[in-house]
Amino acid sequence: MIMNNTDISSIKQQEKKSTWQFLKEELKPKGKLFTPFNIISIPIMILGLILIIIRFWKGIGAITNLTQDVPWGLWIGFDVVTGVAFAGGAYVITFMVYILNMKKYHSIVRVTVLNGFLAYVFYAGALLLDLGRPWHVINPIIGNSFGTSSVLFLVAWHFLLYMIAQLIEFSPAIAEWIGARRAHKILSSMTLAAVIFGITLSTLHQSGLGALYLMAKDKIHPLWYSEFIPILFFVSSIFAGLSMVIFEGSISHKVFSDQITEKNHHAHNSILRGLSKICTGAMFAYLFLIIVVFVHGKNWIYLNTPMGYWYLTEVIGFVMLPMILFYYSYRHNNVLLIKIASIITILGIIVNRLNVTVIGFRWDAANQYFPSWMEIVVTLAVIFTEIWIFRWVINRMPVLRESPNWVKYSK
Numbered sequence: 001m002i003m004n005n006t007d008i009s010s011i012k013q014q015e016k017k018s019t020w021q022f023l024k025e026e027l028k029p030k031g032k033l034f035t036p037f038n039i040i041s042i043p044i045m046i047l048g049l050i051l052i053i054i055r056f057w058k059g060i061g062a063i064t065n066l067t068q069d070v071p072w073g074l075w076i077g078f079d080v081v082t083g084v085a086f087a088g089g090a091y092v093i094t095f096m097v098y099i100l101n102m103k104k105y106h107s108i109v110r111v112t113v114l115n116g117f118l119a120y121v122f123y124a125g126a127l128l129l130d131l132g133r134p135w136h137v138i139n140p141i142i143g144n145s146f147g148t149s150s151v152l153f154l155v156a157w158h159f160l161l162y163m164i165a166q167l168i169e170f171s172p173a174i175a176e177w178i179g180a181r182r183a184h185k186i187l188s189s190m191t192l193a194a195v196i197f198g199i200t201l202s203t204l205h206q207s208g209l210g211a212l213y214l215m216a217k218d219k220i221h222p223l224w225y226s227e228f229i230p231i232l233f234f235v236s237s238i239f240a241g242l243s244m245v246i247f248e249g250s251i252s253h254k255v256f257s258d259q260i261t262e263k264n265h266h267a268h269n270s271i272l273r274g275l276s277k278i279c280t281g282a283m284f285a286y287l288f289l290i291i292v293v294f295v296h297g298k299n300w301i302y303l304n305t306p307m308g309y310w311y312l313t314e315v316i317g318f319v320m321l322p323m324i325l326f327y328y329s330y331r332h333n334n335v336l337l338i339k340i341a342s343i344i345t346i347l348g349i350i351v352n353r354l355n356v357t358v359i360g361f362r363w364d365a366a367n368q369y370f371p372s373w374m375e376i377v378v379t380l381a382v383i384f385t386e387i388w389i390f391r392w393v394i395n396r397m398p399v400l401r402e403s404p405n406w407v408k409y410s411k
Helices: 005-026 036-058 074-086 089-099 103-130 134-142 151-178 181-189 191-216 229-255 262-297 306-332 335-359 373-394 405-410
Strands: none
Touching: 036 373, 074 103, 074 191, 074 229, 074 335, 074 373, 089 103, 089 191, 089 229, 103 134, 103 151, 103 229, 103 262, 103 373, 134 151, 151 181, 151 191, 181 191, 191 229, 191 335, 229 262, 229 335, 262 306, 262 335, 306 335
């Protein structure tokens, strides 16, 4: 049967109509609207949007307590520096699956990469809020006013390229969602190269964020400043990212249980146990490093001070304690304890990053910086918006659920 031009045109129009209809259906809300999370998050996101408009309308000083002496506050210390550490699970898991061929963790690769990608996109967006003149964000990328040898230039390029690498890693899921078979084949062939490139970039900018603070020796408390900050940031990003994988994975396992296959349901506890073992090793290495740094810096005199007590709280309560819990829970196969240890570790990373960027930064200044309530609301709005998009993608794309049958047949 030979089709004429009219038939071919009709088929193409039908395909376009089907695609448009598909996207229209997918954009519709799924599930209940009035849930506890929605009721809490929607007002905060609306208020956050209003505050962001005010920030760009009247300037950064209109809603923040930032000054010329303290130009980096909560939005840098938490949204960027802390958030990037939590996104470290993406490069660790992809390294384990694609480089070490640990197939046991393959079922959590996509959801981990998705979380990492969204984290970088939103934290890069939050970075714009902190810039006095956001339109100058191009400067560190092109090296203008900074120079191509500056740490900020390297971090900017690492961020930009790593987001592209993560998008390529996740793109096969998007192709499966829209049924683009040819694109899926091409994108899947690029995955390994994107993973290797992304891992390289991630290890560099995790330490690069710490390197930014090497230039603030006289401003950071001696208990948190050392020339080894880049190494400490990198090592801590390993167990920070995996702890976030454990925490978010446990929540997703319950919230999206209908999308997870029975096989992956049974493998969940085993995966958590394996991640707890890795966290134990990484935290032991980190603890050893901070002890060496402390002894090397000869900072004994600061221990018997309020800041010294806070430092010991961080080391003992948020590093040593969860490390022991991870080890014990792995040895005794206690999943609940693994989840508790991950929460303590997450809190510990928040404490550590804020100690370096906010609490221990200009600790001796006459006027201390405290974030305004508006800064906190905007931060919460950014987090809630990220969660909304994460949930939207999970409910529509094959992230936790199995790929379509045509993917299996095409292999």
